[in-house]
Amino acid sequence: MFRISLRLVSDSGDPDEVSLATDVVPEKTEKAGEMSPRTGNPYKFSQWTARIGPQRIAGSPDDAFHELASWGLPTAEAIRKLVAEGCWEATLMIVQEFRDPENVFEKGISMDPKIIEWLAASGAGADIDQYILYE
Template identity: 35%
Template sequence: MSFRMYIRVVSDALMPVDISNLLGVDPDEAHAIGSRKRPEYPPRSHTSWIREVESPVPGARPEDFTPVLLSWGDDFATALRGLTGREAATVSLVIVQEIRDIDSSAEKGIFLGAGLLAWLARAGAAIDIDQYIHHD
């Protein structure tokens, strides 16, 4: 079972350094407008700024990530909302789920509690769930 979570900010106007300055936090990963994933690919048309939600325990489920994300505080959520409020960016919580055993009940379902949903609403963030099922 494998879950990964991160906050992603996407903008077609701001560069990663601008987003970092407005949020007061550096990203774990960022790609600027005009950069290329590979030399043969076209330049990116938008900035992508990512801050990982660190897994608190091995085999963590989405509800295990909640205290980590909430520890980032209301000021950070409000700063994220400031980006969306100016329509300079979109913000989302990305949840990546990899299912390796389709019969395992532990690998199914995603629970998001009221505290997390309130924080995301404060941040003006959407939820993006990517699911990958690995099977024979």
């Protein structure tokens, strides 16, 4: 099972700038200094998060990776510009849950060269969290 998103964080940036630069609708945004409705405290940093693929991906994450690549290199370059200006940090967040030791899709993650090219063009890193949920 996978969850994949692209997340940009900033000490003081405006998430609307990311949306305008990328023409991508985020799933979640928070702006530094604005009040959290959940805690009532101000957010300490800004974030812009776009989910890639379905909420939970059963099987291979390839379709989600292809969705990201379909955003195109101009979108990646727009993110690179935001990152280069020193205001934002971009990360492809991949969460993998291991539930079945016999499932071939739970043996690792492979990325098509187009995904690596897109990440390089955007200046984004990759953060992979893996959780083993069986004994």
